[in-house]
Amino acid sequence: MTSDNENLKLLIQQLQQGSERAFTILYDQFSKPIYRNILRLVKDEDIAQELLQDLFLKIWEIRQNIKQEGSFKSFLNKVAENMVYMHFRKIAKDNRAN
Numbered sequence: 001m002t003s004d005n006e007n008l009k010l011l012i013q014q015l016q017q018g019s020e021r022a023f024t025i026l027y028d029q030f031s032k033p034i035y036r037n038i039l040r041l042v043k044d045e046d047i048a049q050e051l052l053q054d055l056f057l058k059i060w061e062i063r064q065n066i067k068q069e070g071s072f073k074s075f076l077n078k079v080a081e082n083m084v085y086m087h088f089r090k091i092a093k094d095n096r097a098n
Contacts, residue, residue, distance in 0.1 A: 008072060015063050023063075027056055030073060034080050041084045051087060055080050 014022035031052060038055075039048040058079065059066070066075070 009068055012066060012068060012072060015059075016066060018063070023056075023060060026059075026072075030076055031056070033073075034076055037077060038080055038084060041081075042087065047087065051080065051083050055083055058083075 011022045011026055015026060034055065035048055035052045038051050039045060042048050042051065055076070059076070066072075
């Protein structure tokens, strides 16, 4: 278990330094379970895929601010959850405008 945590910390450090390889490895490792969580909430495959892509784009953009402490998976899930809520708020706002 420790080596998995050490590998993850190393990948996050490499991501913070701009490593596209580290980003790809993290995407491959975490995208499927996060996609399933998003899909469970939005119940639309296209929207879930779009939110997943937006999530990882955001991760790339804020990579230098990602904290080493705590669970990266929990961090990803929290950001994804917030993006889903923003998506639903936007839909509600658009519906009120019509």
